[in-house]
Amino acid sequence: MGDEFRTTLELAAPASQSVDRELTVEVGWVLAGAFDEVDRRALALARARLAELVTAWFPGFCWRFPVVWRRELRATSPVEPVELLEAATDERDHGRWDFVLVVTAAALKSHYKPFALGAPSSALDAAVLSTQRLDPIVEDEQVEESERIEIIARRVTALAMHLLGHLNGLSHQDDPVDFMYDLKTAADLDRMHRLRDRERMEKALREVAAERLEETLAYRRPGLARKWGARLGFGLRVLGREWRNIWEAVREVEPWLFPLRFSRLTTAAFSAVLFLLLTAEVWELGMSQPPLRVALLALLILAITSLYVLQRQHLLRRHRWEVRFSEQRTVAGMAASMAVVLGMATTFVVIFCAVLLVSRLLFTFRLIAGWADLAPTWQHYLTFAGFVATLALVAGALGASFEQEVYFRHVLLIDEET
Known part of the structure; x- marks a missing residue:
């Protein structure tokens, strides 16, 4: 990244006299790519309004809104939100911000909805929003420039507040004037002007504004992050401090929907199941195994396949613990790892139940007795289902x-497509 592509500005929200200077919240803005004059003026106005809003609602904090303009991040429309988020987290780590909002003029690619205005990631403490559908000329070409700026600024402010609410654990509200309303169109943003769960957000902000673990004296020593013992200790301490936030990030991912969201995983796993169910040797081998051995094998395979998926999908490649500690990146890595483990465990349970059901309904007692050379009991069926599910999980991981x-x-x- 060259210096000619990076412009940094700073905006500090006006703070009241009662502000505890130790409770500083920094929300970095990363402007990705090119913006026209209308967008630039609207975004500057939106940042100022957001600063006024959060300062009025949360006067106990010192708010800062630094801006980095990454002109080289010019992406063809639509752009993958996760790609912009990962670029923004580099800036977040560089500036030691608490949150980062990345803004693009390109449309966001949506995988679940017809379109997306924004996408929050509680695991990364980051969110992305697009100004493309916020511009009123998308619906009415006769809008004056000053009115365009006003509408875009109002919508960006509302959308940024909505995304910040998600990053601080707020849930959707049914009230259309609430910033946490589950909006469907850009026009919904025009009605938003209040926040119901301010107390809950303030509580979350106090945790965010607290001193991060890498900022303590114990982890400031140069080169400490290169030592395995220190890295392990740091990870365990992060887990102890941030387990609620880690679980919240995992819950937003909904790993129990893995079999529905990843068709190749499910197809490979159930293709293996069909083959295994029609093989006599598998029935004999599976039903002859001790239940404890099958249980231990299932746990081992779950760990191996989860690690394999994490490595193959490069879900841990962004963690640079060998350079310096980062509580935010550690939380993101733990959340992703836990989500993958739970997703693979869900896949195992689904396969286990399917094998157990099919084996009881379609395969006769006489057929199984002939294949396995034993009189099958419920324990044999359960052992066989666990054995087949374990083998199918390997195929699913591939x-x-x-x-x-x-x-x-x-x-x-990404938690959701807003």
Whole structure:
């Protein structure tokens, strides 16, 4: 990244006299690509209004809104949100910000909806928003320039507040005037002007504004992050401090929907199941295994396949612990790892139940007794289902490795398409 592509500005929200200077919240803005004069003026106005809004609502914090303009991030429309988010997190780490909002004039690619205005990622403490559908000339070409600027600024302010609410754990509201309303169109943003869950957001902000672990004296020593013992200790301390935030990020991902969202994983797993169910030797081998051995094998395969998927999809490649500690990146890595493990475990449970159901309904007692050379009991059926599900999970992991990396990361890192 050359210096000619990077412009940094600073905006500090006016703070009241009662502000605790230790409770500083920095929300960095990354402007990605090119913007016309109308967009630039509207974004400057939106930042100022957002600063006034949060300062009035949360006067106990010192707010800062630095801006970085990344002109080289010119993407063809539509652009993958996760690609912009990952570029923005580099700026977040560089500036030591608490949150980062990346703004683009390009349309965002949506995988679940007809279109997306924004996309938050609680795992990354980042969100992306697009100004393309916020411009009123999309619907009415007769709008004056001053009115365009006003409408875009109002909508960007509302959308930024909505995304910040998501990053601080707020849920959707049914009230269309609330900033956390589950909006459907850009016009919905025009009605938003209040925030119901201010107390909940303030509580979350106090945790965010607290000193991060890497800022403590224990982890400031140069070169400490290169030591395995220190990295392990740092990770364990982050887990102890941030387990609620990690779980919240995992919950937003909904890993229990893995079998539905990743078709290649599911197809590969159930193709293996069909083959295994029709093989007599598999029935004999599976039903002859001790239940404890099958259980231990299933746990081992779950760990191996989860690690394999994480490596193949490069979900940990952005973590640069060997350079310096980062609590935010550690939380993101733990959340992604936990989501993959839970997703693969869900796939195992689905396969296990399917094998158990099919084996009981379609395969007769006489047929199984002939194949397995024993009188099958419920324990044999359960053992066989676990054995087949374990083998099918390996096939599923191979299938998951062929999922498009950008889509896999989209599912793992983005909470929703707003």
